[in-house]
Amino acid sequence: MDLFGDFPEQASAAPAAIDKEERRGSLLFDDLPPVSGTDLDAGSSLLFDDLPPASSGNTVSHPAEQVSLPVSYGRGEKRKSTEGEKNGSEELVEKKVCKDFSEILPLKGYVAERKGEREEMQDAHVILNDITEECSPLPSQITRVSYFAVFDGHGGVRASNYAAQNLHQNLIRKFPKGDVPSVEKAIRRCLLDTFKHTDEEFLKQASSQKPAWKDGSTATCVLVIDNTLYIANLGDSRAILCRYNEENQKHTALSLSKEHNPTQYDERMRIQKAGGNVREGRVLGVLEVSRSIGDGQYKRFGVISVPDVKRCQLTHNDRFILLACDGLFKVFSPEEAVNFIMSCLEDKTIPTRDAKSAADARYEAACNRLANKAVQRGSADNVTVVVVRIEQ
Template identity: 75%
Template structure:
């Protein structure tokens, strides 16, 4: 039976110095992983161009032209009209621009016509910007199966809207959502603690008031939140007799307006389903990076801390190299510093899939996404109890995928969460 860890009698390497659980070093916030940027990492926010400078230059130009026109008397204007028009006509012909309507009869100078057209263009740009900046609605659905395990050690959180709780600066942030999957090992206490406390710590640390950079502030908030949650659990775990040895992976998606911040520890995953207009197919795009001891960067950190990797596990026991809890391995290089990625949602995005490794042991990301899509297109799924048809289909997709994973032989707990992206 597969497990995040096995429990042999630890040798001398695991018993170095005082009790492994005592004097745990604080998690370093500088080790954010070195796996390189992902496809969507650090995407620039959508913008409609620097319209402010354009407004300023146009206003100044019109103002200067008005000053030039006032310098001449009406007689001088009559005698020098050709010269004046030529100075104004860098935008058009060297003669006075006339627009006439037979119904009401009026005329516009070239200057007036340009200002009118500019204002009309600005209105179109503003309408386009408002349309493109519409906040996509997010709603989560989940299904979980114990599988062949004796107990369910996974935990999850769905918070479709926590804007009021976070109380963000209203001028910068309109909506905040939070979704998370925790895959426990060695017991359920670490995953349950993370599910109950991580988002509460996040809400308390969420930026309030004016901030220079929302992105940098949110990323720092996530780093501090994971560190604080891990320290809280380790403090509680070490105070028990015997000390708790539970641990948990964590895959969290924090949505700030249309920007996703994905914070990940361990081997659970977050996948985005995005429609590709060129191929006219849906693609499964990875939003997270797995952490296991066999990866070069992870193994180097573990070895520098005095630990080692045997049989693909830390000290031959722990299967993941980053986690919440696992206090006895923290001094061996296992860290609670998450890998944080950033992704901007687009109108082509359909849903987000969050799942523990129990699903991905028997499904590839592409297979899982296509399975969900087939469920969403199944018109035979009927809504019950007055639920909208779209909710019934997403719920069915989660349940069917979790069931299929167990049928395919996944011996692990299976948690499947799908977040619908509404347009």
């Protein structure tokens, strides 16, 4: 095995339909510049590549407590452009982002979590179907803001709990207010600053304790601006989009996030340059992820809290977004998980209780059945499954 080569994002062989989507992967989203290049003024027209154009109840949940929120919470190739063309490209992107206000697709999140064989539940999640009011005054190009996230803690529950309680609050405070020259730059800067600030504040709190906290957490967050997904990820939790393929009439699993493992070439090089090492696939032989919130004892060895930020445009062929920790993906491939959820959504025998709609009942059942199945398949980790329904 070549430890100095990038590993594929999906360990299992994907069906032909998935392969086809992967060959068009450059149309799905585009990596931002490397970690060291956080200057938003450079290459701004290449921040993202758009895809072809084609609510109620919110919870912030974590093992220790339930937090109540106000009811209103509810690669085509990169284009090589000269300096003179950049402004025109940015303008095109802006128009794409703010189009079709009247066709914004409603979103609603559902969740299931299982402790599994672990002694405690170290995962956390956040479902905010609508935080538009909290982010006001908004730029004129934006009419709807939603936020969904999963956090997979390690070494304790404090980092994941802290991220679940504070990351979205920091995001709301840093969200671009009023008209801005470029929504793309502003959203990217907002996400980068939010992750940096959240990590710094947690590390301050952790280092002030006696003994110092050693907790850490992954973070996979989906910020939805109108019909555009912005995915910010640290670690090995994942975000997957279920999209219907009209050509073969099948549902495909599109990976929206990039995992960060110390065996990946770029991650390993950064760790080694910082004076660390990778042994048995782990940082210093201990930590399984190369980016995280917390993990103060590893920060000087190249573990960072700078997320990969990607963008994906929703279409009318999209069915749902799946966010889950690696406890699910240790026993399910993304394709298996998407097909499992679809089989539940197509099950007309699922009973409805109380005042819930048939759709609500099926999505809740899909979350619970998938989490249960992961435990039954032998996932020894905590399992958290968040499914965001895209109402068509």
